[in-house]
Amino acid sequence: MLYHSLNNDTNLVTFEQAVLNGISSDGHLYVPKYIPKLDPIFFRKITSFSQFNIATSVIKPYIGNTIPNDVIYNIVKNTINFPLPLKNIHDNIYALELFHGPTLAFKDIGAKFMAECLSYFCKKIENKITVLVATSGDTGGAVARGFYNKIGIEVVILYPYNRISPLQEKQITSLGSNIFALEINGNFDDCQNMVKKAFLDNEIKKKYTITSANSINVARWLPQMFYYFFSYKEFLNKFDTFKLNFSVPSGNFGNICAGMLAEKMGLPVKVFIASTNINDTIPRFIKSGNYSPTSVKKTISNAMDISDPSNFPRILNFLYKKNINKLKKKLYSYKFTDKEVLNVIGKTWNKYKYVLDPHGAIGYLGIIKYLQNINNTSYTGIFLETAHPIKFIDNIPSSLRSTIFSKKETHKHNMLNLKNINKKISIKNNFNEFKDWLLNR
Numbered sequence: 477m478l479y480h481s482l483n484n485d486t487n488l489v490t491f492e493q494a495v496l497n498g499i500s501s502d503g504h505l506y507v508p509k510y511i512p513k514l515d516p517i518f519f520r521k522i523t524s525f526s527q528f529n530i531a532t533s534v535i536k537p538y539i540g541n542t543i544p545n546d547v548i549y550n551i552v553k554n555t556i557n558f559p560l561p562l563k564n565i566h567d568n569i570y571a572l573e574l575f576h577g578p579t580l581a582f583k584d585i586g587a588k589f590m591a592e593c594l595s596y597f598c599k600k601i602e603n604k605i606t607v608l609v610a611t612s613g614d615t616g617g618a619v620a621r622g623f624y625n626k627i628g629i630e631v632v633i634l635y636p637y638n639r640i641s642p643l644q645e646k647q648i649t650s651l652g653s654n655i656f657a658l659e660i661n662g663n664f665d666d667c668q669n670m671v672k673k674a675f676l677d678n679e680i681k682k683k684y685t686i687t688s689a690n691s692i693n694v695a696r697w698l699p700q701m702f703y704y705f706f707s708y709k710e711f712l713n714k715f716d717t718f719k720l721n722f723s724v725p726s727g728n729f730g731n732i733c734a735g736m737l738a739e740k741m742g743l744p745v746k747v748f749i750a751s752t753n754i755n756d757t758i759p760r761f762i763k764s765g766n767y768s769p770t771s772v773k774k775t776i777s778n779a780m781d782i783s784d785p786s787n788f789p790r791i792l793n794f795l796y797k798k799n800i801n802k803l804k805k806k807l808y809s810y811k812f813t814d815k816e817v818l819n820v821i822g823k824t825w826n827k828y829k830y831v832l833d834p835h836g837a838i839g840y841l842g843i844i845k846y847l848q849n850i851n852n853t854s855y856t857g858i859f860l861e862t863a864h865p866i867k868f869i870d871n872i873p874s875s876l877r878s879t880i881f882s883k884k885e886t887h888k889h890n891m892l893n894l895k896n897i898n899k900k901i902s903i904k905n906n907f908n909e910f911k912d913w914l915l916n917r
């Protein structure tokens with residue numbers, strides 16, 4: 477498979493180059509040259525395949541011959557080494573739990589896969605690689621964990637002072653070794669801007685081979701397709717034929733974009749629902765056709781506090797060739813407020829004894845709203861539960877917290893937070909100070 481910029485399909489690169497570059501030289505995202513279709517026989521036989529078989533069949537065409545098969549098998553095995561259960565919440569509504577990995581959020585899958593790929597490429601090019609990544613919380617932890625102790629790779633994580641949760645900070649700062657945590661006295665955009673500037677800085681580029689681990693990297697994007705296929709297999713095991721509806725709590729739109737690529741490869745999906753918090757650029761776009769990001773608003777589903785989602789152009793321009801009407805038949809999009817989220821977390825616990833996290837709660841609200849809107853509540857709906865509820869316990873008011881979490885769980889969470897946070901470097905909101913540190917440490 478070859479890849480090109482979303483903006484220009486003449487300059488083709490391999491999977492290896494796309495992963496190492498992160499972003500195309502014209503500043504746009506990479507997309508595959510074509511969408512490989514899976515054989516209909518694959519779908520008929522899918523119930524007899526293991527998750528490992530499914531994942532390798534899905535990803536192999538995208539890697540081509542840049543990684544030998546035996547290495548691909550190992551990468552896949554190491555990526556899906558935790559359970560991804562599909563749980564029935566009530567009636568025909570299911571939660572696809574993606575949070576059983578090491579940092580309790582779905583980003584573990586993409587981060588691990590990317591770390592394994594980079595590790596292989598690093599050995600091949602015999603050069604040390606420096607990964608720069610800005611995080612608003614979850615990405616940093618997943619990347620730190622996925623890359624921890626990988627030989628030949630060092631990771632520099634920039635996170636905004638006082639804007640990530642204590643647990644998230646601990647996940648980033650407690651590892652040490654090849655993981656460097658920089659606490660920037662600014663907001664997420666400031667962190668992201670410093671990373672972007674570093675990629676344009678000749679002195680930095682002369683000294684280091686740098687790449688980014690943000691969700692635009694194809695090696696983080698593509699493996700997120702796996703669990704959409706796994707769900708299909710689970711449903712075929714239960715029922716005869718199935719068309720699925722997926723509601724995906726969305727921020728940067730990488731996760732839902734992977735699902736929509738899976739559908740283009742042949743996976744039978746009826747519709748996708750992009751569920752967002754009040755950072756509602758895409759719900760507004762689907763309604764009006766106007767794309768108008770605003771300033772970011774803070775919410776309790778803070779991993780989704782994004783107003784200009786990087787991966788949306790991959791959906792609109794690449795998967796749907798800018799055809800909004802066609803897109804609107806496949807993609808629905810709704811926004812929900814913090815109040816609605818807290819309300820549904822309480823209700824779902826009271827009625828079904830299931831604890832939603834603030835992100836998954838938005839996914840749940842999205843699937844319910846869609847089924848109500850089409851007036852057919854008998855359809856099957858899956859929402860993606862993207863984080864373990866304990867991870868965002870600090871975002872839940874204490875009255876609700878004491879209802880839905882047991883004393884044991886809260887205690888466990890407090891213990892997680894008590895461990896030392898010491899491996900961090902504080903840096904002013906100033907690019908030159910960051911650059912100085914990077915070049916002279």
Ligand SMILES: *Cc1c(COP(=O)(O)O)cnc(C)c1O
Pocket residue numbers: 581582583614615691725726727728729730731732779780835862863
């Ligand atoms: C990152 C994140 C999201 C948003 O995923 P995107 O792929 O950026 O749309 C949702 N929930 C949680 C818990 C996250 O960490």
